[in-house]
Amino acid sequence: MDKRKVDIAIIGAGTAGLTAYNSARKHTDSLVLIEGNTYGTTCARVGCMPSKLLIAAAESAHNAARSRMFGIQVGDIVVNGDQVLERVRRERDGFVGSVLTSMEVIPAAHKLVGCARFLAPGRLAVGDNMEVNADRIVIATGSSPTIPDMFEGLGERLLVSDSLFELPSLPASVAVFGCGVVGLELGQALSRLGVRVRMFGQNGYLGGIADKQIRDYAEQSFIEEFYLDIRSQVTHLSPVESGVSISFTDRDKGPVTETFDYVLVATGRSPNLAGLHLHNSGLTLDDSGIPVIDPSTLQCGNSPVFLVGDANRQVPFLHEAAHEGRIAGDNAGRYPQVVSVARQVPFSVVFSSPQIAAVGVQVGRMSAAEGKDYVAGTSSFEDQGRSKVIGKNRGLLKVYAERDSGLFVGAEMFGPAAEHIGHLLAWAAQQRMTVAAMLAMPFYHPVIEEGVRSALKDLHNKLKSTDASVDECLECGPGG
Amino acid sequence: MDKRKVDIAIIGAGTAGLTAYNSARKHTDSLVLIEGNTYGTTCARVGCMPSKLLIAAAESAHNAARSRMFGIQVGDIVVNGDQVLERVRRERDGFVGSVLTSMEVIPAAHKLVGCARFLAPGRLAVGDNMEVNADRIVIATGSSPTIPDMFEGLGERLLVSDSLFELPSLPASVAVFGCGVVGLELGQALSRLGVRVRMFGQNGYLGGIADKQIRDYAEQSFIEEFYLDIRSQVTHLSPVESGVSISFTDRDKGPVTETFDYVLVATGRSPNLAGLHLHNSGLTLDDSGIPVIDPSTLQCGNSPVFLVGDANRQVPFLHEAAHEGRIAGDNAGRYPQVVSVARQVPFSVVFSSPQIAAVGVQVGRMSAAEGKDYVAGTSSFEDQGRSKVIGKNRGLLKVYAERDSGLFVGAEMFGPAAEHIGHLLAWAAQQRMTVAAMLAMPFYHPVIEEGVRSALKDLHNKLKSTDASVDECLECGPGG
Numbered sequence: 001m002d003k004r005k006v007d008i009a010i011i012g013a014g015t016a017g018l019t020a021y022n023s024a025r026k027h028t029d030s031l032v033l034i035e036g037n038t039y040g041t042t043c044a045r046v047g048c049m050p051s052k053l054l055i056a057a058a059e060s061a062h063n064a065a066r067s068r069m070f071g072i073q074v075g076d077i078v079v080n081g082d083q084v085l086e087r088v089r090r091e092r093d094g095f096v097g098s099v100l101t102s103m104e105v106i107p108a109a110h111k112l113v114g115c116a117r118f119l120a121p122g123r124l125a126v127g128d129n130m131e132v133n134a135d136r137i138v139i140a141t142g143s144s145p146t147i148p149d150m151f152e153g154l155g156e157r158l159l160v161s162d163s164l165f166e167l168p169s170l171p172a173s174v175a176v177f178g179c180g181v182v183g184l185e186l187g188q189a190l191s192r193l194g195v196r197v198r199m200f201g202q203n204g205y206l207g208g209i210a211d212k213q214i215r216d217y218a219e220q221s222f223i224e225e226f227y228l229d230i231r232s233q234v235t236h237l238s239p240v241e242s243g244v245s246i247s248f249t250d251r252d253k254g255p256v257t258e259t260f261d262y263v264l265v266a267t268g269r270s271p272n273l274a275g276l277h278l279h280n281s282g283l284t285l286d287d288s289g290i291p292v293i294d295p296s297t298l299q300c301g302n303s304p305v306f307l308v309g310d311a312n313r314q315v316p317f318l319h320e321a322a323h324e325g326r327i328a329g330d331n332a333g334r335y336p337q338v339v340s341v342a343r344q345v346p347f348s349v350v351f352s353s354p355q356i357a358a359v360g361v362q363v364g365r366m367s368a369a370e371g372k373d374y375v376a377g378t379s380s381f382e383d384q385g386r387s388k389v390i391g392k393n394r395g396l397l398k399v400y401a402e403r404d405s406g407l408f409v410g411a412e413m414f415g416p417a418a419e420h421i422g423h424l425l426a427w428a429a430q431q432r433m434t435v436a437a438m439l440a441m442p443f444y445h446p447v448i449e450e451g452v453r454s455a456l457k458d459l460h461n462k463l464k465s466t467d468a469s470v471d472e473c474l475e476c477g478p479g480g
Numbered sequence: 481m482d483k484r485k486v487d488i489a490i491i492g493a494g495t496a497g498l499t500a501y502n503s504a505r506k507h508t509d510s511l512v513l514i515e516g517n518t519y520g521t522t523c524a525r526v527g528c529m530p531s532k533l534l535i536a537a538a539e540s541a542h543n544a545a546r547s548r549m550f551g552i553q554v555g556d557i558v559v560n561g562d563q564v565l566e567r568v569r570r571e572r573d574g575f576v577g578s579v580l581t582s583m584e585v586i587p588a589a590h591k592l593v594g595c596a597r598f599l600a601p602g603r604l605a606v607g608d609n610m611e612v613n614a615d616r617i618v619i620a621t622g623s624s625p626t627i628p629d630m631f632e633g634l635g636e637r638l639l640v641s642d643s644l645f646e647l648p649s650l651p652a653s654v655a656v657f658g659c660g661v662v663g664l665e666l667g668q669a670l671s672r673l674g675v676r677v678r679m680f681g682q683n684g685y686l687g688g689i690a691d692k693q694i695r696d697y698a699e700q701s702f703i704e705e706f707y708l709d710i711r712s713q714v715t716h717l718s719p720v721e722s723g724v725s726i727s728f729t730d731r732d733k734g735p736v737t738e739t740f741d742y743v744l745v746a747t748g749r750s751p752n753l754a755g756l757h758l759h760n761s762g763l764t765l766d767d768s769g770i771p772v773i774d775p776s777t778l779q780c781g782n783s784p785v786f787l788v789g790d791a792n793r794q795v796p797f798l799h800e801a802a803h804e805g806r807i808a809g810d811n812a813g814r815y816p817q818v819v820s821v822a823r824q825v826p827f828s829v830v831f832s833s834p835q836i837a838a839v840g841v842q843v844g845r846m847s848a849a850e851g852k853d854y855v856a857g858t859s860s861f862e863d864q865g866r867s868k869v870i871g872k873n874r875g876l877l878k879v880y881a882e883r884d885s886g887l888f889v890g891a892e893m894f895g896p897a898a899e900h901i902g903h904l905l906a907w908a909a910q911q912r913m914t915v916a917a918m919l920a921m922p923f924y925h926p927v928i929e930e931g932v933r934s935a936l937k938d939l940h941n942k943l944k945s946t947d948a949s950v951d952e953c954l955e956c957g958p959g960g
Contacts, residue, residue, distance in 0.1 A: 048926050052869045057550035059870075064544040064554050070537035071563030074544050075555015083551030091868060098863075318925040347922045383578075388571060389532045390539075420900030423929050426922045427904065431911065442824045442906045445798040446528050449903050 001131045006030045008332045009124060009134035011116045011276070013103070014041045015318055016309025017140035019325030020332070021106065024138070027333025032134075033106065034126055036115035036275075040096040042142050042310065043318045046162040049095045051185050053088040054165070055351055058192035062353070069391050079194045081170030088165055115275055121282035122304070136304040136332040139291075140325060141276065143269040143310035150237055151177075151265050157244045159264045161186060170195055171261035175246055179206050179230050183266035184222075184352045190264075191226040192353075198258070200248065201230035207350045211364030211412050213378075217396045218356065218414040227251070237263070271311040281305065288313075296340035298328035304335050317348060345410075347426040349419045354395045357422030360410025360429040363400045375403050377435075377459025381415045384451040392416040399425070399435075399455045406434045406463050411455075417448045424449065435460050481611045486510045488812045489604060489614035491596045491756070493583070494521045495798055496789025497620035499805030500812070501586065504618070507813025512614075513586065514606055516595035516755075520576040522622050522790065523798045526642040529575045531665050533568040534645070535831055538672035542833070549871050559674045561650030568645055595755055601762035602784070616784040616812040619771075620805060621756065623749040623790035630717055631657075631745050637724045639744045641666060650675055651741035655726055659686050659710050661830045663746035664702075668832050670744075671706040678738070680728065681710035687830045691844030691892050693858075697876050698836065698894040707731070717743070751791040761785065768793075776820040778808035784815050797828060825890075827906040829899045834875045837902030840890030840909040843880045855883050857915075857939025861895045864931040872896040879905070879915075879935045886914045886943050891935075897928045904929065915940050 007028040010017050013035040021033045043049060057079075067074050114127025124132045145160035159167075159174070161182050172195065176187035179201030191197040199222075206222075209215040222228045229251045236247035240259060247257040271290060283291040283300045291300040291307050295314060298306045306328035309321035323344060331338040350356035363374045377399045387393035395415020401408050411425045428438055435456055443453050487508040490497050493515040501513045523529060537559075547554050594607025604612045625640035639647075639654070641662050652675065656667035659681030671677040679702075686702075689695040702708045709731045716727035720739060727737040751770060763771040763780045771780040771787050775794060778786045786808035789801035803824060811818040830836035843854045857879045867873035875895020881888050891905045908918055915936055923933050 043925065049865070049869065052866065052926055056870045057552060060543065060547040060550040061552045063540065064547050064552065067540040067544050067557075069567070070540040071560045071565075071567055072537060072541045072544060073556075073558040073560055075557070076553075077547075077555070078553040080551045080553055085551075087549070087551055094868075095865065319923055344922045347924060349924050349927075385529070385575065386532065388574075389529065390536045417897075417900060419924065419927055420897060420903075420929070422924065423900075423904055423922070423927070424907065426924075427907065430921055431913075433911075441910055442827045442903070443799055444827060444829050444899065444902065444906075445523065446532055447829075447899055447903070449900070 001125070002129055003131045003133065004032070005133045006032050007134070008032075008136045008138065009034060009116075009132050010138040010140060010329070010332075011124070012140035012142055012272075012309070012311070013039055013111075014140060014142045014309060014321070015043055016142075016311070016321040016325035016328075017138070018103070019322045020138045020140055020306075020308060020329030021110070021325075023326045023329025024333045025110075026330075031110060032112050032132060033110055034112045034114065034116045034124075034132070036113070036127075039103065040099050041318075044092070044095040044099050046165070048318060050088050050092045050165045051161065051182070051189075052351060053091050054084070054189045054193075055185060055353075057084045057087065058189035059353065061194070062192045066391065079170065081193070082168065084170060084193060085165065085167060092165065117275060117277040118280035119277075120280055136306070136335050138306045138308060138325075138328050138332050139273075139276065139311055140309045140328075141272040141311045143271050143313075143316065145265065146268045146270045147265055148267055151263060154239050154244060154263055157239055157262055159262050161264075161266060164264060172196060173243070173260045174262045174264050175200065175244065175258075175260040176264045176266060178266035178268065179228070180266060180268065181207060181348075181350050183264070184350060186264060186266065187228075188222065188226065188352050196260075198227040198260070199229070200232035200234055201228070202232065204230050206230050207352060207356045208348065208358065209356060209364075209412065209414065210358065210362040211398055214364070214396050214398060214412055214414050218354075221354065221394060221414070222352075269310065269316065271313050273311060294340075295343060297331050297338045298324055299331060299338055304332070306332055315346065315348075319347075320344075345426055345429040347422060349422050351419070354392070354415045355413075355418035357413045357418035357425075358411070359422055359425045361400055362410060362412060364398070364412060373403050374400050374409065375459060375462050376400050377455045377457070377462060379451050379455035379458060381448070381451050384448065384454070386446040386448050387416050387451065389446065390416070397421070397451060397455045399452070399459050401435050401459055401463060403463070406436060408433050408435050408438055415448075415451070421448065421452055424452065435463060481605070482609055483611045483613065484512070485613045486512050487614070488512075488616045488618065489514060489596075489612050490618040490620060490809070491604070492620035492622055492752075492789070492791070493519055493591075494620060494622045494789065494801070495523055496622075496791070496801040496805035496808075497618070498583070499802045500618045500620055500786075500788060500809030501590070503806045503809025504813050505590075505809075507810070511590060512592045512612060513590055514592045514594065514596045514604075514612070516593070516607075519583065520579050521798075524572070524575040524579050526645070528798060530568050530572045530645045531641065531662070531669075532831060533571050534564070534669045534673075535665060535833075537564045537567065538669035539833065541674070542672045546871065559650065561673070562648065564650060564673060565645065565647060572645065597755060597757040598760035599757075600760055616786070616815050618786045618788060618805075618808050618812050619753075619756065619791055620789045620808075621752040621791045623751050623793075623796065625745065626748045626750045627745055628747055631743060634719050634724055634743055637719055637742055639742050641744075641746060644744060652676060653723070653740045654742045654744050655680065655724065655738075655740040656744045656746060658746035658748065659708070660746060660748065661687060661828075663744070664830060664832045666744060666746065667708075668702065668706065672833075676740075678707040678740070679709070680712035680714055681708070682712065684710050686710050687832060687836045688828065688838065689836060689844075689892065689894065690838065690842035691878055694844070694876050694878060694892055694894050698834075701834065701874060701894070702832075749790065749796065751793050753791060774820075775823060777811050777818045778804055779811060779818050784812070786812055795826065795828075799827075800824075825906055825909040827902060829902050831899070834872070834895045835893075835898035837893045837898035837905075838891070839902055839905045841880055842890060842892060844878070844892060853883050854880050854889065855939060855942050856880050857935045857937070857942060859931050859935035859938060861928070861931050864928065864934070866926040866928050867896050867931065869926065870896070877901070877931060877935045879932070879939050881915050881939055881943055883943070886916060888913050888915050888918055895928075895931070901928065901932055904932065915943060
């Protein structure tokens with residue numbers, strides 16, 4: 001075996017690994033970035049980008065179909081499945097290409113190709129012929145879709161988010177399992193592209209929505225568009241000649257058996273840790289075999305090992321993976337003087353339609369006892385001016401504040417432009433603004449943000465806050 | 481003449497007048513809101529709302545036509561002009577109705593219908609039979625479209641933004657004069673709805689864009705879609721049997737004469753002050769006959785008269801009118817102890833496509849000497865990830881900071897979702913955030929906001945700021 005000694009080894013060249021590399025390199029030139037699989041991030045290859053591309057096509061078809069409400073008559077709308085997926089792949093390849101291009105600045109001496117596994121603490125085997133001894137190690141191996149046992153034996157009829165985009169054309173029918181971010185985004189997009197879709201969820205989970213009222217609202221909204229059962233009962237599932245036969249209790253009709261071209265499994269992702277032989281790493285593992293980390297340093301116990309990105313199962317979002325990579329890469333460089341970094345306010349978006357956004361503290365997930373220190377303000381988008389103008393007046397927003405301080409702490413939204421509203425609210429929470437301070441900010445007109453102001457006013461009124469007076473206007477215009 | 485004595489008289493029941501009323505009423509019950517025209521705000525009746533409704537129809541037609549890029553084939557797109565305008569008016573009427581409903585809480589004793597004019601300081605005639613003596617007066621009479629002399633004699637062939645929406649159907653051709661907000665929004669919308677549009681501007685003015693590079697970019701973008709000449713030369717204009725004949729120098733072909741169904745004049749708006757007989761008011765007037773005011777109090781000199789909203793020709797945006805109304809109503813209540821209120825950061829949006837947004841200090845409008853204390857960061861949306869995904873990768877953003885402090889002071893943008901990006905940036909400027917602080921905020925992925933981060937990073941690099949370190953990432957994902 002060839003041997004190599006480095007200050008820092010980073011396992012995985014995805015988003016978290018790349019940012020870790022970049023941070024670590026400021027401390028040392030003795031480092032190596034190890035990739036055992038394809039270069040290019042989960043985001044660009046199989047995650048964010050291809051899914052958003054599919055959604056863009058779905059929105060286009062959906063909006064064309066509803067142009068009649070504006071007085072625009074549109075002839076037959078034909079979804080060309082080949083072309084839809086061809087664009088998805090073409091643009092996706094462009095994004096992957098830009099990631100690969102950005103990696104060209106990494107010196108060849110810093111790159112190592114091969115699967116890494118622990119031989120002992122600080123000792124890694126990479127592929128068959130290389131041993132790397134590293135003072136410090138950053139694990140950034142990402143995650144992969146989980147396939148529950150019930151889907152075994154489906155062969156090519158089984159799709160995950162990775163393989164869906166490789167189909168030559170859109171199938172006629174897909175049964176989607178899982179009502180999380182991925183299932184909801186892809187299931188709705190497929191439905192809007194003319195695919196017969198049934199979505200099977202569990203335990204009432206829907207896109208991570210915490211607040212019951214918003215979840216019920218969203219469920220109703222989706223159900224009007226496609227079949228969705230967030231408490232599904234599937235009794236049998238097996239491959240047949242023409243696809244996959246599924247027996248389940250239809251929400252309306254009771255027990256039925258239907259055949260689908262494909263099953264899309266979106267029931268979750270698991271960290272890619274199995275091949276790492278963590279039992280040789282000397283790290284303390286939790287019950288699931290995952291190293292125990294400090295989220296503010298990404299350090300595994302007191303060891304010189306750091307675990308970041310999807311691999312640590314904390315928050316599987318790109319911006320968090322990038323943030324974690326930066327923290328861990330820097331701490332790997334500083335070790336043993338690691339630094340705790342305040343994590344950003346939690347912020348997530350589901351690119352369904354309407355979109356779902358969550359920011360900060362989720363009072364909807366709290367018990368009554370926990371929630372009593374918080375106050376909620378609400379607004380509906382059904383009568384919101386701008387939302388009505390563009391025919392997207394559907395949705396609900398809740399904003400939360402600490403009862404005593406009037407501090408804005410979080411929000412949850414199902415509604416128009418939630419990705420943008422989410423940023424406004426995430427920045428406000430990150431800056432620890434009070435509700436009164438937010439109400440003093442500029443709101444243009446007529447904009448969807450005026451619906452945010454309505455929720456904040458409701459919250460302010462309920463707070464009976466004494467921290468600042470807020471002008472109330474009779475009616476600032478038909479916006480709120 | 482009937483006589484009436486009140487503490488406060490408010491002339492005009494539009495947006496500014498209504499918010500002034502609401503603020504003033506907290507100080508006294510002896511007040512009257514005088515309206516000489518139709519109830520309902522400029523915004524709801526003839527401004528923001530109907531124009532955004534027309535734009536929504538135009539976007540729908542435009543997006544249907546470009547669905548092919550996503551693999552969606554759409555049959556013939558037929559714009560039903562009757563139905564388009566019918567929806568505009570129906571929804572518009574709903575917004576006007578909501579304004580009228582909100583006015584129902586005003587006691588009848590506080591409402592007075594009739595045109596007001598000054599008889600003397602503190603003395604108003606309202607209509608023919610009423611004299612109102614008021615200790616304090618708020619003037620909120622709004623504005624009306626200006627019609628330059630050259631358009632006289634066009635009769636029904638002359639449209640302004642008010643009358644356009646009353647047409648029974650969309651015309652076949654319209655010559656639009658004025659490339660400001662109104663001209664640009666309506667001209668582009670008409671063009672997208674299949675109307676033959678030529679837009680004639682003056683002096684290179686385009687939607688208020690200050691920065692030359694952004695203005696050039698926007699001009700080029702619009703020109704690819706419809707005829708636009710921001711330095712037009714119109715030599716003759718006269719009504720003919722079939723419409724209006726216009727002789728002008730075509731940007732490409734030289735001198736031509738064309739006939740249009742209508743001329744839409746959008747060359748500006750003037751304060752509705754002529755009927756007020758301000759010469760009797762005792763107020764100090766400027767050269768244009770407009771009372772001189774202090775923008776932080778809205779007070780006219782040291783008098784007990786306040787001038788707000790479009791009538792004062794300061795910033796003709798609804799949110800500013802509402803803010804001014806609140807300040808002036810409160811100050812009318814407090815008079816003579818008036819309070820100076822800090823005005824919000826300037827913020828404007830043009831709902832063209834792409835949209836235009838401006839926030840805070842406009843370095844593009846400064847001389848080189850004035851501009852030397854500021855630094856600009858730039859990003860293009862042509863390669864921006866999310867913008868590419870949705871096929872809207874067009875536009876340019878500039879962000880500005882003080883050179884010494886690193887304080888973010890303003891931005892100008894032509895690009896996707898500028899109305900939302902504008903809010904994020906307006907709130908940041910209002911809170912006096914530094915560029916480094918903004919870069920530490922959460923940015924989701926993949927979102928258009930990542931293009932903002934690119935501009936901020938560029939700005940941060942140019943500032944060589946020492947105020948805070950900002951993590952640079954190799955490539956956080958294909959977003960920026």
